[in-house]
Amino acid sequence: MPENWTRAPVSWLADDPTCYRFADRPRWSPLTGPNIHDIERGELKRRWSLALVLSVAIAMIVATWIGLFGFLGVNAAYATFDRLLDRWLPQVEIEPTLLALPDLSRVSRVYTEDGTLLAELHAGRISEPARFVDVPKHLVSAILAAEDGDYFEHQGVDFTAIASAVRDHVTGVDRRGGSTITQQVVKNNIVGDEQTIQRKILEALYAIELEQRHSKQRILQFYMNSVYFGWSAYGVAAAAREYFDKDLAELTIAESATLAVTIRNPTLYDPRRQPERAEDRRNDVIDAMAASGFISYEAAAEAKEEPFLIKQPEPFQSRAEHVVAEVRRQILNDREFDEYFGVTNEERRQALFGCPAHEEDCEGGGGLRIYVTVDLDLQDAANRILRSWLPLPDEETTDSRGAPTGAIAMVENHTGAVLAMSSGLPFEQEQFDLVIQGRRNPGSAFKPFVLVAYLEAGGSLQSYWDARSPLEIECEDPCGPDGGYVWTVRNAGSVDDLLTVAQATERSVNTVYAQLSVLVGPQAIIRTAHKMGITSELEEVYSLALGAGVVSPLEMASAYSTFATNGSHARPYLISRITTDDGEVIYQRRVETTQAIEPVLAAAVRRPMERVVCCGTARRADIEGVPQAGKTGTHQAYRDAWFVGYVPNFTTAVWVGYPDEQISLENVVINGETYPRVFGGSVPAPIWKEFMEVVLDKYPVGEFPGSLGIGYYNELPFTEVPDVTGMTAPEARDAVLGAHLMAEVEEVLSPEPPGTVVASHPAAGLEVDQGSTVTIQVAGEASVLVVPALEGLSSQEALEAIQVAQEEAGTAVAIEILYQPTDDPGLVDRVLLTVPSAGELVPTDGALSLVIGS
Known part of the structure; x- marks a missing residue:
């Protein structure tokens, strides 16, 4: 010493x-x-x-x-x-x-279910208290x-x-x-x-x-x-x-x-x-x-002698920053957490972040372990696919509109667990979460909710409807853009004049769905959408059927999952559980399901949605050998494009558009290809397919539940042939198509003004199957002579009567005189009969034969 x-x-x-x-x-x-x-x-x-x-x-x-x-x-x-x-x-x-x-x-942390750290949450005070024996x-x-x-x-x-x-x-x-x-x-x-x-x-x-x-x-x-x-x-x-x-x-x-x-x-x-x-x-x-x-x-x-080596500051880089931002938002704002973290913002912030570094009088808080449902493999895949299809604009970009982007939201159908929520833009560029906060017009992707409301009201998938375009639809309430009572609707492409509801779903026919919207009313559509998982407020307008409301990708994925489970809706959730540092469970999410629509009804709607993918507007989403269904959606002015699709276990919504405002997706370059117009089936559908192939490489696809009983929603309805006599041909055609029947026009000889309906076949008032053909007989354009009653008249009197009839009809026909011997002196030089008979028609180029006794 x-x-x-x-x-x-x-x-x-x-x-x-x-x-x-x-x-x-x-x-x-x-x-x-x-x-x-x-x-x-x-x-x-x-x-x-x-x-x-x-x-x-x-x-x-x-x-x-x-x-x-x-x-x-x-x-x-x-x-x-x-x-x-x-x-x-x-x-x-x-x-x-x-x-x-x-x-x-203490610092709070956000983890995935497999323990991967996503974020450290604090208010400037990074604190990790340790036990004395661990120092x-x-x-x-x-x-x-x-x-x-x-x-x-x-x-x-x-x-x-x-x-x-x-x-x-x-x-x-x-x-x-x-x-x-x-x-x-x-x-x-x-x-x-x-x-x-x-x-x-x-x-x-x-x-x-x-x-x-x-x-x-x-x-x-x-x-x-x-x-x-x-x-x-x-x-x-x-x-x-x-x-x-x-x-x-x-x-x-x-x-x-x-x-x-x-x-x-x-x-x-x-x-x-x-x-x-x-x-x-x-x-x-x-x-x-x-x-x-x-x-x-x-x-x-x-x-x-040990080198003086200090790690340089490296801010934690989360692989899912939008996810973390949503976790913060939910804990700080959602009423669901009142009993766990207090009701005021101050209480919530301290519970989540702990004490701010500058507040000396503050104590406690933080130390939470928050577990989320997001699968990082799928989240990374969604980010990668969106950036591949929709890359960020670079310095060489000359388009003043910037570049379109996208969003992908995915849920597990039976639990509502959110497995992916990817915004196309990195968090440092856009903190606004397009998956949850971004609400845009869903276009025709909203039609399945109209279909459910229609079937609940007694409709049938095999009911036939007028599918012509443009189509003027009369409403009981103001429905036109000018506040009038006539709504003019157009289709995106050409289709047959008469289609079943199932066919109209497969081909996304606006005119049919506009009629269904008027039939059931916007309130029924809103009720249906809300009970199936849409949470946004929706305006009571008929054009909801064509996507006039605004919804988020997560809402759409959640609502569509109801079809995959035969009508059972699981409320979506991101936070699965919250524990203390030592593992004590503070909050445990319980799966919440409701039977939103009848199982058979959900299964029935699923059938035409399956054909959307295999044979309709979403063929580019089709994954060979995989049971799947979905619906495309395109904004009327091409400002938003959607595809929402589902397999038995998962539902994914894909949205494509401009991030900051609704700009038309016309003449844009996406993934190296120039699109004159972007439709839901042209870009969102193949993005969905690419992402879901990654999903199904990791998870089983499952099987859709049974569909026994869907025949109830596929019965062919009856209808009554309308009386169209006296109408013009276009009026009669409208009436027949409006009666859910196919119209064929046949021109016939008639003394009525040309173009006037003189008869129909089957006749008016008969009950027939919807979709049956009604032949409308219309007076032709050529002038005709109605043969007058000439029998018993002398030959001279008959010729004079014919001359008067021709002048009145404005026509002239050839007159042929035939003589027939008679034993009755009173019938000599008298008209015995005419060919054609009295009341029948002779066209201008025809002939009228007179048989005279001799």
Whole structure:
């Protein structure tokens, strides 16, 4: 042992039996050798002093405190402490409850179900409290050597430090601490850091009492977990991770000493910005550790040779930043979490983020482990596919509109778990979440909800409807763009004049669905959409059937999943459970399902939606051999394009459009191909297919539930042939198609004005199957002569009657006279018969034969 050292026996007696003991360790005496405080003070700016004033002040303070503390050491009862407060600081009211060590904030973390870290959540205070027994001995030793070498010997106050504080106050120069660890705890958590004699006395009083109420180990553990190490790191565990990216158990002696150095002044000894200064102080601490007997001189020499390597700051990069943002939003705002985290925003923020770094009076909060349902493999695949199809605009982009983007939302059908929620734009560019917050016109992707409402109202998939375009539809309420009662609807392409509802679904025929919307009404459509999973408010307009409302991709995926499960809707969720750091479950999500629509109805609707993929507008989404269904959607002005599709186990919605406003997707380049117009089947559908192929490589596709009984929704309805006599041909055609019948026009000879319907077949009033053909007989354009009644007239009278009839009809026909012998003298020169007969028609180029008796 060096000649200038003295040895003092010390025992570390802890309440915890796992606590280790330092016994008979070397001690630096303030009379015989320097400690780390002396080393630091020697490096600071020299202070001028008034020798006489200082000597008197220090002598008085030290003598007074020695007497006071000796008294407190024997009489530490609460009443004694309160009396001393009244005696020394009668003007200060302090709650003794402040002596309880406050709960420390913790960092909250977001994980996927497989334990992959997505985010660390805090309010500028990165804190990871550790148990005392988990802190390595050499880190404890380094902190004691740097901050309070006599920690396990004093009763909370170091007289030398008090004298230093008095001296600094009297001189009025740069003030410094020098407090014991216990005093630092008191200063940081009870009395504050005002540089006054009064505050220093109060700090000392509380330090003494704090050590009477808590064990040394408990106070030291709190100190090591609460002290600030710089770079937002509070506590040894956070500091070890910040500077070395290590757990506490992995720290070396040199690294422990480096952490101890930063406590005194994280800015002055910043290992990143002041590496030389910090390394010098590190070595000083290592020397102090050896001199105090915490480590051997050999270990100290080896530790000082260790390179001074500090990890550069690396902000955590989440693989799913929009997911994390939604987690924050839900916990801070959703009423579902009221009972767990409070009802006010302030309560929620503290529960989630812990205390902000700047709020000294705040305590507790944070420390949550939040688990989400997102599958990172699928999330990454969705991001990759969207960026491949819809890359971000670069500097060479000349399109003033920018570049379109997309969104993919996927749910598990039976539970509602959100497995992917990818916005096409990176979070640093667009914080707005297109999957959940982005609400756009779904176009024809909204038609399945109209179909459900129609079938619930008694409709049939095999009912026939007028599918012509454009089609003027009369409404009971204002429905036209001008506020009128006539709604003119157009289809995107050409189709047959009459289609079944199933065919209209497969081919996405607007005119048919507009009629269904008028039939069932917008309120029924809204009720259906809401009970199936749409949560957005929808305006009561007939054009809802064509996508006039605004909805998010997640809503659409959730609602469509109802078809895959035969009408059972599972409410979507992202947060599956929340636990404390030690695994105690605070919140556990329970799957919530409702039978939104009848099972047979859901199965019936699924059939035409399957044909949309195999044979209709979404053929580019078809995955060979996979049971699937879905529906395309295209905004009327091509501003939004959708495909929402499902397999038995999963439903995915794909939206494509411009992110900031609705701009027409016309003449755009996507994935290297120029699209004059983007439809739901041209871009979203193949994106869906590419993504779902990844999904089905990882998860089983499953099987759709049974569809027994769907024949009820496929019965062919009857209808009545309308009376179209006297109508024009177009009017009659409209009436027949409006009666769910096919119309064929046949021109016939008629004395009626040309174009006038004179008859139909089948006849008016008969009941026939919908879709049957009705032949409409229409007066032709050619003039005809209606044969007058000529029998019994003389030949001259007959010719005169024919002449009058021809003049009235505006036509002329050939007259042929035939003679037939007769035995009756009264029939001679009389018309016996005509060919054609009376009342029949003779066209202009025809002939009328008269048979005359002779």
